[in-house]
Amino acid sequence: MEFESANPSIIRSIKQRDLLNTWLRLYAREQKLPRLEEYQPARLADETPDLVYYTVDDTQPPRLTIQSDGTRMSSAYGHTGKGRYLHEYLPSKLVDVVMPVYYECIARGLPVYTISNIDDIYGRIVAYERMLLPFSEAGKVTHVLASLKTISEDGGFEIKNLMRGNDSLPTPKLRAIIDRDLFHRAPGRISPSDVIEFN
Incomplete structure (x- = not known):
């Protein structure tokens, strides 16, 4: 499975970008993976329905255990x-479609972002945006946090059994490893070199 190299600006969702920026602030301090306990984004509770936490077993391939279940994704998969x-x-x-994305995140120790299109039970196209953030203890990836967003340009869609109710596989639109510009840039800040003087 091929992943393109990207910087954080590839993330479309503002809320996912906020989650990534918090991760980047922690990562940038020592250029190493943060611990999950350190990760405290603002308004995290608002995102809980779209978040899934996993612990990672140090096996080959790694085994990920679901530690929480975002309510929207429970609906999409039909059960907790x-x-x-x-x-x-x-x-x-x-x-074979989903697991390589998680394996890439764990192997590289970097955020991964994917977009796939899925049809709901009424045939409406739903964009499924997945962002994975790795966390570490003692240098190995021990946790992954997944932020999972579902958006339809048609407006409403049926999320119930979205990932189970269709015979066709999701259509991949983007697979990216976020491996460039791994620092948090505060919005609205201007450096002296950006100032243009008018005479």
Whole structure:
């Protein structure tokens, strides 16, 4: 599975960008992965329905255990997955599509961002935007936080069984590893070199 190299500006969702910026601030201090306990974005509770936490077993391939279940994604997959391995929770047809994205995040120790299109049960196209953030203890990736957004240009869509109710696989539109400009740039700041003087 190919991933393009990208910088943080590739993230479309403002809320996902906020989550990434908090991660970047922690990463930039020592150029190493933050611990999950350090990660305290503002208004995190507002994002809980779209977040899933995983612990990572140091195996080959890594095994990810679902530690929480965003309510929207529980609806999309048809049932809760807390306490289960991700590869066992996923519908079998999605394992080879989804797991390599998580493996890339763990192997590289960097954020990963993907966009796929999925049809809901009424045939409306839904964009599924996934951002994965890795966290570490003692140098190894021990946790992954997934922010999962579903958006339809048609407006409303049916999220119930979105990931299970369709015979066709999601259509990948973007797969990116965020490996450039790994620092947080505060918005609205102007450096002296950006100032243009008028005489």
